[in-house]
Amino acid sequence: MRKFVESIRRLWAIPEAGILAPLVVCAVVFQSINPTFLGESSVSAILRAMAFVGMIAVGQTWLMISGGIDLSVGSVAGLCAITASWLMKAQGWPVPAGIAAGLAVGAAAGLINGVLSVRIGIPAFIATLGMLYVARGLNYLLCKGYPIYPIPDALKEFGRAEPLGLSWAFLLFAALVVLADLCLRRTVYGRMVYATGGNVEVAAIAGIPTTRVRIACYVFTGALAAAAGILLMCQLNVGQPEIGTGWELDVIASVVIGGVSLFGGVGTVVGTFLGLLLMQVVRSGLVVAGVNTHWQTVAVGVIMVVAVGVDLLRRRTKIS
Amino acid sequence: MTTRLQDAAATPFALEMLGITKRFPGVLALSDVTIQVRRRQVHALVGENGAGKSTLMKILDGVYAAGTFQGSIRLDGRPIAMRSPADAKTLGIGYVPQEITVLDNLTVAENVFVGAWNGRGARFVRFPRLFDRAAALLERNGIQLDPRRAVATLNASQRQLVMIARALADDPVVLILDEATACLTRDESRTLFRIVERLRDRGMTTVLITHKLAELFEIADRATVLRDGTVAAEFDRSAFDERRIVAAMIGRTLDAFYPTRDSRIGDGEAIRVERITVPHPHVARRNVVEDVSFSVWRGEILGLGGLVGSGRSEVVNAIYGRIPSRGSVWVDGRKVVIRNSFDAKRHGIGLLTEDRKRDGLLLDKSIRENVSLHDLRRISRFGIIDRARELDAARAFVRKLSIRAPHVETPVSTLSGGNQQKVVLSKTLFAGPRVLLLDEPTKGVDVGAKYEIYRLMMDLAREGIAQILITSDLPELLALCDRFLVLARGRVADTFTKSEASDARLMLAATGG
Structure with missing residues (x-):
């Protein structure tokens, strides 16, 4: 018995435990309500749905650990998708050039966000909220409010392909999660991100180029937002101006559920991945269980607040 | 009554x-x-x-x-x-806690009667009455403060007095x-x-x-x-x-609370600063440090004396590139350009800041992660951290500085003040500095740890590391340093060697006598 209690305690002390437990509980509950829930097609759908918001959430994880935040990610994703499709359709750019330009726009938006908030000192919340409006506006100016199609066949094929029964978008996202998690945990650069977010003065005294680290996280997030927007464009097969609307909220919710501190310095990419998974499981589960879809939104809100509450509780028990 | x-x-x-x-x-x-x-x-x-x-x-x-x-x-x-x-x-029980907890944007009177501004039964605060009550209380206890003054404009000791007055308000x-x-x-x-x-x-x-x-x-x-x-x-x-x-x-x-020096001051200048001037951060055409020049030899400990606010901290922070300044710095005889802390560290300078909680430690990280922070390159290969090497480094410092902690993975926030300070020292020393700037290294540290820090300083001196010490503990300054430079209002007021030093001479210079 004592051994059992001890092992539970140790599990509880793992940072990601706070999300893993409810994730397992939710999966079991939904599976018992509807046995098709953990079926192949359902799981595949859950995973595929995560890819776009998930990709941005990885960037946002780095960014929030470094002490920043980016509210403009959804709008930037939309702008980049439209920019890429517009360049390829209306300007006749070749596919690689169009995609590179889309990514560059995302990185540039991130750079502007970073410079405004880190160098000039405009609070990140305000600077990136501004970018949210600007990017959304530019998006509609560019496409005049109409979807851009058709997009090149190569991209159509790419978006429709089902490697391993999943999608390229998900596989790219999965690879990104593994790589970003390892980099954050194991590399000097990752350590610099944690230090900068933990205490920027301490990091500066240690000789870490904190300004550069913080701006780089914004650029990284912007580029990933662009990638997510362009991937969704491939899957939808059309440059839809509404791409990315409201994503910023899902992104931040999943990062926070995953255990990243709003004050920086704490969190992991794996945690964010579990946070995304929990959100998606609850959403799909409620659909499978036949609940009114609007309850999904309620559930996400509740989960986020509860997750942060559980995390606080966990930290408290660990210290005393 | x-x-x-x-x-x-x-x-x-x-x-x-x-x-x-x-x-x-x-x-x-x-x-x-x-x-x-x-x-x-x-x-x-x-x-x-x-x-x-x-x-x-x-x-x-x-x-x-x-x-x-x-x-x-x-x-x-x-x-x-x-x-x-x-x-x-x-x-x-009138308890005045260690941390000064005042509300900056309120007046002295509001702070003194915090939470009890309106008196019994009243729904609105009557300021004239509040000021009168505060004035009477301060007067009665011989505390000279204007009840109408904003606390934001008070210095540390005046804030402390506000805290004491608050405790006295409850009789x-x-x-x-x-x-x-x-x-x-x-x-x-x-x-x-x-x-x-x-x-x-x-x-x-x-x-x-x-x-x-x-x-x-x-x-x-x-x-x-x-x-x-x-x-x-x-x-x-x-x-x-x-x-x-x-x-x-x-x-x-x-046997002796302060260890005696058992090594000779080395040959050669470790650091020389010439005409360091630090402009006031908010006021134009005013300097908090003006034309301060000095040099420190290898293995020497220079005491930077002066009152709080005399510019002592600003001198070391300017040398470390944390605040903008003019003037020039030579390290080991070579002129160096220091634009930021990275440059300072690269040229072999290390800084221990005054407030370890504010800018000395990553409080929720482990001893291991704090110690390695100043030289991540040494514990990594191709940008990837070698966990074993990092652990070895942290353990070596835990042993060398006898840091008392359950484990190197213990978060530093749970350590006592003395052990936290030893972690800050380890972190600074890990980068292998040849010049060490120590700003209040024994502040909030217990006697045992103090003694260990003194011994460490002597060891570092023997290794030929030049040290600049700032401390508000006068006996400590006099006992540890080989030479003294006293600042008053940002300028050098006096400079003398250990044999010429005395409590009185230091205080006289510091107070601008």
Whole structure:
């Protein structure tokens, strides 16, 4: 018995435990309500749905650990998708050039966000909220409010392909999660991100180029937002101006559920991945269980607040 | 009031804590501690960090409620039981905590009567009345502060006075000052003590918790020394003796509290700064440091004297590239350009900042992650951190500086002040500096750890590392340094060697005499 209690305690002390437990509980509950829930097609759908918001959430994880935040990610994703499709359709750019330009726009938006908030000192919340409006506006100016199609066949094929029964978008996202998690945990650069977010003065005294680290996280997030927007464009097969609307909220919710501190310095990419998974499981589960879809939104809100509450509780028990 | 006076006749003690025992899971924090504080006395409570002072004070302030510890507390001879700090306040315990918690944007009067601005039954704050009440209270206790002044414009010692006035507003039986002088200069402390003396003359009983023995000699009538949760010794003023008190605090005698230097100052200049000027951060055409030049030899310890605000900290922070400055710096005879801390570190300079909680440590990270921070390249290959090498490095410093912690993975926030400071030192030393800038390295550190830090400084001197020491502890400065540079209002006021140094000369220069 004592051994059992001890092992539970140790599990509880793992940072990601706070999300893993409810994730397992939710999966079991939904599976018992509807046995098709953990079926192949359902799981595949859950995973595929995560890819776009998930990709941005990885960037946002780095960014929030470094002490920043980016509210403009959804709008930037939309702008980049439209920019890429517009360049390829209306300007006749070749596919690689169009995609590179889309990514560059995302990185540039991130750079502007970073410079405004880190160098000039405009609070990140305000600077990136501004970018949210600007990017959304530019998006509609560019496409005049109409979807851009058709997009090149190569991209159509790419978006429709089902490697391993999943999608390229998900596989790219999965690879990104593994790589970003390892980099954050194991590399000097990752350590610099944690230090900068933990205490920027301490990091500066240690000789870490904190300004550069913080701006780089914004650029990284912007580029990933662009990638997510362009991937969704491939899957939808059309440059839809509404791409990315409201994503910023899902992104931040999943990062926070995953255990990243709003004050920086704490969190992991794996945690964010579990946070995304929990959100998606609850959403799909409620659909499978036949609940009114609007309850999904309620559930996400509740989960986020509860997750942060559980995390606080966990930290408290660990210290005393 | 009459009942209090009548009871007073029954016992000569204002406050008694009898047989206090407090257990935490796995730890005996206090074991049968008895302290009796005589009326109208200043009773000092001294001891290292972790000796149990804080626990005892938390019991007295009602943070640990009655019933969670054994033993009894009597105030003016009557037993009291407290369930919360609010109870303690009503019963007559005037506790002034170590941290200064004032509301910057309010006036002195509002801060003094914080939470009780409107008096009984009134729904609105009547400011004229509030100011009058505050003025009367300050006047009565000899505290010279304008009740209408915004607290934001006050300095550290004046803020401390606001905190004391706040405690006095409830008309306490005993006043408890917890490390009240931690952030004050010597002069400011003196002013504070004069007020404490005046309060004593008017009948107030004071418990003074302190690290600084000099304060004990200056003001205390009686002292209780705590060690490892027990009373190690008690002294009356007539029996005060520095060596005996220190011995009681650390449980062994120190042959000499300050280690003597056993190495020669090396050849060659380690660092030379010429005409360092630091402009005032907010005021145009004013400098906080002006034309300061000096050099330090290898293995030498230079003491940077002066009052708080004289520009001492600014000099070292400017050298380390943390604040903008003009002037030039030579390291090992080569002129270097330092635009930021990265440059400073690259040229072999290390800085230990004044406030380890603010900018010294990543508090929720482990000892391991803190120690390695200043030289991540050394513990990595191709940008990937080698965990084994990092662990070895951290363990080596834990051993070398005898950092007392359960494990190298322990978060530094859970360590005592002295051990935290050793982690900051490890972190700075890990980068292998040849010039070390030490800004208040023993602030908020217990006596045992202080001694270990002094010994480390001597070891570093032997290794040929040049050190610049800033400390508000005058005996410490005089004992450790080979040469002195005293600043007053941002300029060099005096410079002299150890043989020419004296307490008086230093203070005279610092106060611009």
